[in-house]
Amino acid sequence: MDEEPERAKRWEGGYERTWEVLKEDESGSLKATVEDILFQSKRKRMIESHGQVRLGMMRHLFVVIDTSRTMEDQDLKPNRLTATLKLMEYFVEEYFDQNPISQIGIITTKNKRAEKLTDLAGNPKKHTTALKKEVDTACVGEPSLYNSINLAMQTLKHMPGHTSREILIIFSSLTTCDPANIYELVKTLKALKIRVSVIGLSAEVRVCTVLTRETGGTYNVILDESHFRELLLHHVKPPPANSSSECSLIRMGFPQHIIASVSDQDAQPSFSMAHLDSTGDLNLSLGGYYCPQCRAKYTELPVECKVCGLTLVSAPHLARSFHHLFPLEAFQEIALAEHTGEGFCQACQGELKDKSVFTCSACKSVFCVECDLFIHDTLHCCPSCIHSQGPS
Amino acid sequence: MASEDEISLLVIVLDVNPIWWGQQAQREDEFTLSKCMDAVMVMANAHLVMSRTNKLAIIASHCQESHFLYPSKHWKAGDSCGDDSSSAGGDGKYEVLSVANKLISEEIRSLMARTEVKGHQTDTLMAGSLAKALCYIHRISKEIEGKVVIKAAEDCALQYMNFMNVIFAAQKQNVLIDACVLDSDSGLLQQMGLLLELCGIYLVSDLSCR
Numbered sequence: 001m002d003e004e005p006e007r008a009k010r011w012e013g014g015y016e017r018t019w020e021v022l023k024e025d026e027s028g029s030l031k032a033t034v035e036d037i038l039f040q041s042k043r044k045r046m047i048e049s050h051g052q053v054r055l056g057m058m059r060h061l062f063v064v065i066d067t068s069r070t071m072e073d074q075d076l077k078p079n080r081l082t083a084t085l086k087l088m089e090y091f092v093e094e095y096f097d098q099n100p101i102s103q104i105g106i107i108t109t110k111n112k113r114a115e116k117l118t119d120l121a122g123n124p125k126k127h128t129t130a131l132k133k134e135v136d137t138a139c140v141g142e143p144s145l146y147n148s149i150n151l152a153m154q155t156l157k158h159m160p161g162h163t164s165r166e167i168l169i170i171f172s173s174l175t176t177c178d179p180a181n182i183y184e185l186v187k188t189l190k191a192l193k194i195r196v197s198v199i200g201l202s203a204e205v206r207v208c209t210v211l212t213r214e215t216g217g218t219y220n221v222i223l224d225e226s227h228f229r230e231l232l233l234h235h236v237k238p239p240p241a242n243s244s245s246e247c248s249l250i251r252m253g254f255p256q257h258i259i260a261s262v263s264d265q266d267a268q269p270s271f272s273m274a275h276l277d278s279t280g281d282l283n284l285s286l287g288g289y290y291c292p293q294c295r296a297k298y299t300e301l302p303v304e305c306k307v308c309g310l311t312l313v314s315a316p317h318l319a320r321s322f323h324h325l326f327p328l329e330a331f332q333e334i335a336l337a338e339h340t341g342e343g344f345c346q347a348c349q350g351e352l353k354d355k356s357v358f359t360c361s362a363c364k365s366v367f368c369v370e371c372d373l374f375i376h377d378t379l380h381c382c383p384s385c386i387h388s389q390g391p392s
Numbered sequence: 393m394a395s396e397d398e399i400s401l402l403v404i405v406l407d408v409n410p411i412w413w414g415q416q417a418q419r420e421d422e423f424t425l426s427k428c429m430d431a432v433m434v435m436a437n438a439h440l441v442m443s444r445t446n447k448l449a450i451i452a453s454h455c456q457e458s459h460f461l462y463p464s465k466h467w468k469a470g471d472s473c474g475d476d477s478s479s480a481g482g483d484g485k486y487e488v489l490s491v492a493n494k495l496i497s498e499e500i501r502s503l504m505a506r507t508e509v510k511g512h513q514t515d516t517l518m519a520g521s522l523a524k525a526l527c528y529i530h531r532i533s534k535e536i537e538g539k540v541v542i543k544a545a546e547d548c549a550l551q552y553m554n555f556m557n558v559i560f561a562a563q564k565q566n567v568l569i570d571a572c573v574l575d576s577d578s579g580l581l582q583q584m585g586l587l588l589e590l591c592g593i594y595l596v597s598d599l600s601c602r
């Protein structure tokens with residue numbers, strides 16, 4: 001199983017003269033170099049797109065959070081557990097923002113056992129409330145990789161073949177306590193096409209390296225909190241789909257939103273089906289979304305109908321996933337001195353003061369650094385291209 | 393009332409599609425683009441007067457481009473259009489208002505004069521104007537909230553993808569969008585409002601009572 005050559009570790013390589021990166025200018029100031037480094041780090045997130053790759057849009061992701069004794073360590077402030085849970089809340093929000101038709105489940109592991117915190121669901125609120133409550137738990141014992149992966153696998157193996165099945169483990173301990181051979185489990189994972197990725201909080205652990213390599217996931221160890229955040233954000237984007245996943249036609253329902261007012265004769269208040277098993281606030285509502293197959297009522301989308309099992313989504317949610325398939329091309333960078341046109345950014349009308357400007361290759365309009373970042377991260381369409389292509 | 397330090401930015405996206413306005417003028421002589429512009433300027437002035445720190449931007453959305461009517465990019469902060477001081481001191485009006493009004497009317501005059509409408513492109517590019525508005529808001533207000541008001545005439549269904557992208561970006565930035573649709577229903581704006589809880593107000597105005 002381990003015939004692949006291991007990557008050379010950093011201490012095995014040659015000397016790195018890191019002090020040579022910083023260069024002083026004539027007056028002895030490092031300002032230009034520092035600005036350069038900041039600029040490059042801002043642009044670092046323009047990862048080159050994979051091109052024509054099939055992406056897994058409907059994702060079922062289990063996040064395993066290690067709540068063992070090592071999470072009380074204070075190298076992340078105030079302690080590892082609190083920092084991790086806060087970042088997880090942010091991750092859940094971003095995840096559902098970018099993948100609205102996907103689902104997340106959360107598992108915690110401590111005391112050599114694994115427990116499901118929340119089930120696979122498409123509603124971010126449930127997960128964030130559970131995460132907020134988890135801050136108070138005590139961190140004891142040792143984690144168990146085998147048990148947590150097993151628990152996740154029990155649910156994931158029943159998922160339909162066209163969805164992408166993933167497990168993300170946030171692992172802080174250097175040990176694991178397993179009841180059986182984990183390499184057997186790795187074979188099962190490969191057979192079920194489940195992709196496991198690990199984010200380590202302490203150091204690189206060999207069993208995690210093997211686990212991620214065999215299943216096709218990624219393994220990273222954090223340097224500090226902002227690096228942790230960046231690594232989490234890598235997992236928000238949909239991964240390339242497994243070549244062997246079946247592509248089948250998926251049934252989805254697009255319910256209409258019915259608004260009824262009190263003055264309507266036929267309108268009767270009713271419960272939403274999603275609240276049937278919740279003990280929290282039960283609200284009667286007049287209008288809502290009715291499942292086209294079984295007419296069960298729901299107040300929010302996307303949701304899986306509890307009565308007939310149909311996935312209910314709305315068109316904007318699918319539109320949200322669209323930009324992953326056709327990502328906006330990176331703009332070309334030109335130095336300010338070479339730019340001959342107007343001195344104004346065409347998106348925000350601000351003056352172009354940074355040392356380089358960005359041009360869209362399709363419509364040749366000019367943007368400043370801030371607008372370039374905004375366009376690629378949030379907007380996903382070039383404001384000028386929308387104009388020149390007209391209705392298309 | 394808002395506290396002294398809060399800056400409120402209002403961006404108005406106005407649809408100046410000449411085809412639609414031309415047809416409108418034929419249907420009903422009373423309501424023309426200039427009347428609409430007057431009404432818009434009243435609202436803009438009201439916003440500027442409410443607090444000293446309020447900011448404003450107006451974008452005109454045309455068939456092939458969207459143009460910032462105010463603030464003009466050629467007008468730097470230090471330049472107070474002081475070469476004709478008659479406008480500033482003329483009638484004792486709040487200076488910001490008189491400058492803004494003058495600038496807006498000049499810009500829209502030049503915009504309508506210089507743009508030629510090519511035959512096949514008759515639909516307004518609302519998504520593009522909204523995208524520019526969002527970039528502007530992103531630049532100006534890193535912490536403060538912005539608000540966009542749209543006065544739209546009719547929908548262009550072919551722009552769905554871009555429109556959706558822009559709406560999601562606005563949602564992420566916590567920008568409220570109020571829509572005022574003249575004379576017809578807009579399914580796109582309605583869908584945006586209902587599903588995304590973004591729309592503050594959705595109005596369909598009846599032109600005869602303007």
